[in-house]
Amino acid sequence: MYKSLRTFSFLFGYLPVAAMNLKKFQAQKANLSKQEYDALIHTEPQKWAKGIMARTKSRVETSGLDYLPDGPALLVANHEGNFDIPVLLSEIPKPFGFISKKEVKKLPVIPVYMEDMNCVFLDRTDRKSAYKSIADTVGKLKDGHSILIFPEGTRSKGEGVTDFKSGFIRIAKDAGVPIVPIAIHGTSEIMEKNSNQIRPGHVTIRVLEPFSAEEIEKLDAKELIEKVKTTIETEVQSMAQRKADLQ
Template sequence: MFNTIRTFSFLFGYLPISAVNLKKNIKQKSTLSVKEYDQLIHTEPQKWAAGIMKRTKSTVTIAGLDKLPDGPVLFVSNHEGNFDIPTLLSTIPKPFGFISKKEVNKFPIIPMYMKEMNCVFLDRTDRRSALKSITDTIEKLKEGHSILIFPEGTRSKGQSMGEFKAGFMRIAKDADVPILPVAIHGTSDIMEKNNNKVKAATVTVQLLDPVSVDVLKDMKPKEAIAVIHTQIEEAVSAMSAEKQRNNDN
C-alpha cells in the first residue's frame, strides 16, 4: 500500500512544478527547431516518468537503443499495463507523443504537456474520432515528430497479446516514416496483477529492428501487420522466458 501512495502522490504532486517549467519552455518555441523543441519538452515528462518508476521500486532495463533511427518514427508497442507509458518515457531518449484516450483530458496539467508533446486524443466510441486520430497522427509525423501507438487498443494485463488494429500501417505508409517495433514485458506486474496496488516489478523493454516504408509497401497489409505483431510477440516471449529462468536460479 505504501508503494501505491508514494507513487500516485508523486504522479500528481509533481504536476504543479512541471506546469511552471512547461510555461518557461513554451516561450522558447519560436526560437527552436522542431527537433530542439521536442527534446526540450521531453525533459519534464521524462523526469516525471522516471520519478514514477523510481517510486514503484521497479527495476527497468532497456535494450536496442542503438536501433533508434534519426528523424520521425512510428513506435509500435504491445500494451501490457498502465505503467507502459511511464516506462517508455523514462527509458527512450528520443522524444515522442502518443495516442491516448480522450478521458485523460480530465486530468489537471497533464493534457497541457501532452499537447506540446504532440499527443493525439482518441474517442474510442466514435468512429469519426478514430479516423481523425489517424489523420492527425500522420500529420504530426510529417511535421517531424515521433509518435507511439499501441495497436492492440487495450491492455493485455500480462495475458497473450491481442490482435493489432490495422490503422498503424496506414499511418506509417501515408506519413512515409519507418516503424520501430517495441516489446515491453513486466509492467502488468506493477499494478494490474496486484488488485490495482502498486508493487515493485522487473520490467524489460526491447527496441527491435526498424522496418522501412519501402519494405512495408512491398507487403500486403495483413502480411505486414502479422510481421510486426510476430516480431514483438516473439521478443516478449523471449523476455518472459529469461525472467522465468532468472527466478528459477
C-alpha cells in the same frame, strides 16, 4: 498500499512544478527548431516518468536503443499495463507523442503537456474520432514528430500479445515513416497483477530492428501486421522465458 500512495502523490504533486516549467519552455519555442523544442519538452515528461518508476522500486532493463532512427518514426509496442507509458517515457531517449483516450483532457496540466508533446486524443466511442486520430497522427509524423502507438488497443495485463488492429499500418504508409517495434514485458507486475496495488516489478524493454518506409510501402497490409506482431510477440515470449529461467 504505501508504495501506491507515494506513487500517486508524486503523480499529482509534481504537476505545479511541471506547469511552471512548461511556461518556461513555451517562452523559448520561437527560438528553437521543431526537433530542439521536442527534445526540450521531452525532458519534463521523462523526469516525471523516472520519478514515478523510482517510487515503484521496479527494476527496468532496456536494450536495442541503437535501433532508434533519426527523424520521425512510428513506435509500435505491445500494451501490457498502465505503466507502459511511464516506463517508455523514462527509458526511450527519442522524444515522442502518443495516442491517448480523450478522458485524459479532464486532468490538470497533463493534457497541455501532451499537446506540446504532439499526442493525439481519441474518443473510442466515436468512429469519426478514430478516423480523425489517424489523420492527425499522420500529420504529426509528416511534420517531423515521432508517435507511439499500441495496436492492441487495450492492456493484455500480462496475458500475452493480443491481436493488432490495422490502423497503425495505414498511418505508417500514409506518413512514409519507418515502424520501430518495441517489446515490453513485466509492467503488469507493477499494478494489474496485484489487484491494482503498486508493487515492484521487473520490466524488460527491447527496441527491435525497424521496418523501413520502403519495406512498409512494398508489403501487403495484412502481411505487415503479422510481421510486426510476430516480431514483438516472439521477443515478449523470449523475455518471459528468460525471466522464468532465472527464478
